[in-house]
Amino acid sequence: MLPFPDAKNDPLVHDDALQLALDTAIASTPGVSNSTPIVIVALDPDGRRGYAGRLEFMECYSASLLKVAALYAAFELRKAGNQLLAGAVPANAFQALRDGFDEVIRVNRLPRLASLEDRHLLPKYEKVFAYDPAANIVNFTQDFWNDMSAAIADGSNPAAGRCVQRLGFGYLTTAASEANFFDADADHGIWLCGDFGAGFPPQRIPCENDGPTAQGTSGYQMAKLFTLLADARLVDPAGDAAMLELLQLAVIKLHLFLNRDTSVQYVTLHSKIGLGPVAAGFSVASEALIARENSTGRRFVVVFQNQRFAGDASVFPVAGVVDAAIAAYLFG
Template sequence: MKPFPAPYPTLLGDDPALQTALDTAVSEALTQFPGLTRPFRAAISFVAVDQTPDGLAFRHAGLRYGDSYFTASLAKIGALYAAYELRRSVNAVAREVTTSQQLFTRLRNEFDPVIDASVPAIAQTPGLTRVQRLPKYEQIFATAPAGGALACSFQPGFQDNLNKMIIKGRNEFASAVIQALGYSWINGALKAGGFFFPPAATGIWLAGTFTGSLPAVDIPSVNDAMVAQASTCFDMANLYAHIMRRTLVDFGSSNFMYALLGTSAFAGDDPSFLDFAQRRLPARDFALLASKIGHGSLKSGIPVNSEAAVVESSADPTRQFVVVFQDSLDDDNSLSALGYIVDRTIKLSHLAPTGQPMPAAPSDVVQALAAMGVDFSVPETDLRGW
């Protein structure tokens, strides 16, 4: 029996109208917030969520969304996904045995060799033992009789660490989860699921405990050289899309993961960077539904933020969006600009037919020209009249 899943499909589709809306919003932000670095620093995936007869559909626009960035605690979502993926695989074996000893013996004999070979860079890391690389099944799972076989649930202590890793965001809880799952399982599951791509070393990667309790395994990043926690905006947004569609692992697992992200948005120790009430930044016309943030300093000492969030339009709560950003600076000006971009993109996307390029309004053209330093050959009032 194979421990790893088949690749999940890419749910995100490019949308020219949404891309135009995002590009226009960024151009406006560079004018509205003159202290921003140019070109605009943050990488973004912006996804419009549509109801269709076949379920949710996801239209995508973005900036530098295929590049891997140091993403700090946002990468903990990779461990959350991997935990539920492991539970599904373990329960497939549990249905064929009658005792816990049989189960754990089969897992070590059948799963462990495949898991350990799944990510050679991890298996070859000096100072990282085989036991440290692999799942600690007895520590993670409790078993119970089920129709002449077994069923597995998370041990209460592991479930508590998993919940607190997302809601509280504290590194000691993440370290306990990561050590229990093992680097090889976490990153093998991300690779098999189609959220990490070894040849280019891009996608979601988590091979550090945040506490230094195990040696880290690094990959290249755009913003911080070699790092142990990295992601692209696109792959994180695609993982979120599967959670929202309830197709990541299974319906129940997706439902619980979304509930954790929703709780994190409202009861977490560190508020969302898009929660302007708690951050004391200018209010925007969207509401936060779910969130996981990342915050850390680059090797240069510059603090950067990342986040994957679900928001809805305040004017029309049926209109929901996945917003993933990385490598934003931590100052109020940068965070206010991000809020402006999200708000403005939502409003501009509402003006255009789905899938169609959106014509820019005259004021948008003026602001875009000004942001590029173009001198007007006619008076600005004439441009606005055009």
């Protein structure tokens, strides 16, 4: 149903061996909070995507980690726009997008957005896209892409807020729901319905580590998204490659957590972190990443959330758990 994506297949299957490795690593590593969700997905060469988790279905406020939801939605909207435009050249491409998409977004808004006005719901197409009449396609404007790059690679809240406002709450939330990253009946999964303080009224869902949040996810759903992205099966080949480039740039700029522990035997290839305060009076760290084990080159998706943060050393226990679990899984 344009402009929303089709439902994504879930590639994750529970892996008993990886689960034993994770459970053993957690039990033998002090400093990991009992309320820290951890998910590890083995990107095995045979295509199997076995996972292990602890509290993987716990909905958590995860701060800037949810900027990934805006990144994902932007590429789905671009894909949908070009599908709509394919064929006859419109007299006005942006009006064609409005005519084709706006009412669908209004009608299919999630229940929590029932009272929002169009200016909060709908994409601002001219601020997201530039139209190429020769090819009859849209691509991101330079301003939008610069903001998205700053949001992901630099962690800029103002840039992220501008991207969210241009995409619209209605598109962001229903796109995640239609893709099966968010369950609207249970208020569970990837939820971005806030603009990082830029002025739109945030719409919140319950979460387990804070009060109601506009920036929440479960570790499982974020791991599913990153696994599909790692396999280039999330949106389309060009879009997936561009998203991975931004998440790699974040690593180059040292916007990461687990690899701040230089003793681990894996390297982070792509990452998005979150760090923010909760009502209990302290800050919590989160990260979703694609990592490569050094000796074998085997890749893993890792997500952790809700680790109390008081400096780099406070995430080292999570880094150690992931290191030990990967080693036990690969080498026994």
